[in-house]
Amino acid sequence: MSSRPSTKVITLTTDFGLNDHFAGTMKGVILDIAPKARIVDITHGITPFNIAEAAFEIRNSWVYFPPGTIHVVVVDPGVGTARRPILAECSKQFFIGPDNGVFSLAWFRDHTVREITNPEFMEPSVSRTFHGRDIFAPVAAHLALGIAPERFGELITDPVHLALEPVKLPKSWRGMVVKADRFGNIVTNFHIRQFQDVKTAPIKVRIAKKTVRQFAPTYADIEPGELAVLEGSSGYLEIVANQTSAAQLLGCKGGDAVDLVME
């Protein structure tokens, strides 16, 4: 990268939606500083203020990007308060956003986190409501230009961490609905790595007062009208129907409880 420092990829993940100029303006700021940066939207459709949902989206996406990629995540209900802006490095990729736990699922064990304090790499005038434009975008652009991470601020050891994994109860695991995706698949926080046995053991998944007992390898294995548990493309278990919205059938939403019993 040292020979072509400015061709780095910068990704954006926000709750800004696409009907306002916000995401576009962040891109203007980036290209004004780093004209060769490649900007990729992961999504701007995070439910407003939903830090947990953003934590899963960036976790599921970032490993597919090339080394040196800079991931900017702006889901920031605390904008304008004392919450810190941070810059982290993990596995040769970079993460920029508010210190509110939004990266809790993204980082592997070995990573470093800095508080961003150097005003030299921010907009000259920082608003109280749009740090995506005034802090996070210009910091990402300067990093893409090849500015060394240590120039943005000091290392910290206490970034906010959110516990987003399922919890062990006496007779079951208590997890949650992360979100319903476009197809109405209900994404949970149960990861197949920890719950391999659902593929073979008898299971009961309780969600929205219903119980799902079937694990299906593919959508096509599910009878019309039936619900099943399926391994989603990111490894998280999903409650799904075949070409129908499971979310509509069950009427559940992000944050709802999901209980798993394996017998």
Place this chain on the structure above:
Amino acid sequence: MSSRPSTKVITLTTDFGLNDHFAGTMKGVILDIAPKARIVDITHGITPFNIAEAAFEIRNSWVYFPPGTIHVVVVDPGVGTARRPILAECSKQFFIGPDNGVFSLAWFRDHTVREITNPEFMEPSVSRTFHGRDIFAPVAAHLALGIAPERFGELITDPVHLALEPVKLPKSWRGMVVKADRFGNIVTNFHIRQFQDVKTAPIKVRIAKKTVRQFAPTYADIEPGELAVLEGSSGYLEIVANQTSAAQLLGCKGGDAVDLVME
């Protein structure tokens, strides 16, 4: 292209929507393999599983792209089943997606189609639910790098073809609503090339129990509250109102019948 093989344009057309990371993750996969590829979204807003709608969208858009463009279309209700992934070549552009008829309107007479079978150009581990990420994106990226089409798999002669044109009945033509666009214009599958006479002859278009008898050259020619038939920007006849949603006035949706009588 041989001197700058990696600057090719790759377009994406899917039913993934923009609230999940899916489209962004496909871009990460592409840029990891082909860092210089130019990625353009045609749309991710195809109605989930609606192959016909996608067939019209890619048909209306692809001819405007430069030679060498690679069009990836992922509307794929059969993902995880035996349906084939295909790579086609037509008029110096490329088409990658599931073999379910989604390209039925795109290709001209002279085209070749291959089944994609070479795992060398797929993700190391192919999931059962997200071939956009695991097969179609990496195949497009490798093609953008200059890998020859024949290395992806063998030619086939029986790709799935959907009949999406209007059908001749004794006294009329039976067509369909393709979709309502953002402005509430009702796009049909009647193409002006085949139905030139609607511009001059008396017509009756029956849709949602109403009859429209007026052809209008532009929106401004339509009186407030009136419906008219108009030649859309891609040549398909549309049922429209002036600055109002015809789709709301008529309450119809993709797949509904449209009957045309020319006297």
Place this chain on the structure above:
Amino acid sequence: MSSRPSTKVITLTTDFGLNDHFAGTMKGVILDIAPKARIVDITHGITPFNIAEAAFEIRNSWVYFPPGTIHVVVVDPGVGTARRPILAECSKQFFIGPDNGVFSLAWFRDHTVREITNPEFMEPSVSRTFHGRDIFAPVAAHLALGIAPERFGELITDPVHLALEPVKLPKSWRGMVVKADRFGNIVTNFHIRQFQDVKTAPIKVRIAKKTVRQFAPTYADIEPGELAVLEGSSGYLEIVANQTSAAQLLGCKGGDAVDLVME
């Protein structure tokens, strides 16, 4: 720019939405002419035909883009009529779109405006309903290639101008709701530059039969359930709640009246 004429940024702002191929097709046209242009979406989510809303969005965004950027704005209820297509230059950036007032808030005092008349830089066949594809996109692409502005058409001195600022009444100022943003913040057309006193003087803002009396420096200064006036990130006053939708609480929409009394 003369040494690398084709790396210019082209932005797009439209009311096309993202569910149709329209925005993608404009990008195909641009890349076919100017393969190195960098295309950035500001937004395609302008309310259909809402010229005023688009005027605020482009005004709030364009100054963040690099010199030489070409801004294409297509909110064009008069497409197909005699309204002129225009190309303007202001502060080393360019603006392309219909002459309907959509740039009323964007331009500073020193700017030039031309009517686009040269068919050489349009699509060979210009439709009556999609000038984004057939005129505005190819004109932007040719400009990005380095074609001189004077070759597109003659200077004009009477572009359409919309009065979008608040109006002085005997005892108050009468302004309007521009839009509700993604978070339910109600954006008004009162700019802090003209109304600095709201930060310190007693105020009454009347909107949707309610009166708001509090100015808040940040969202966190607002008690749950309370409404306040806040300086938005672009300098326009907003009626907001803390992590709740003010637009839902008040039930108002773009175009509604907002009255400001300062005592």
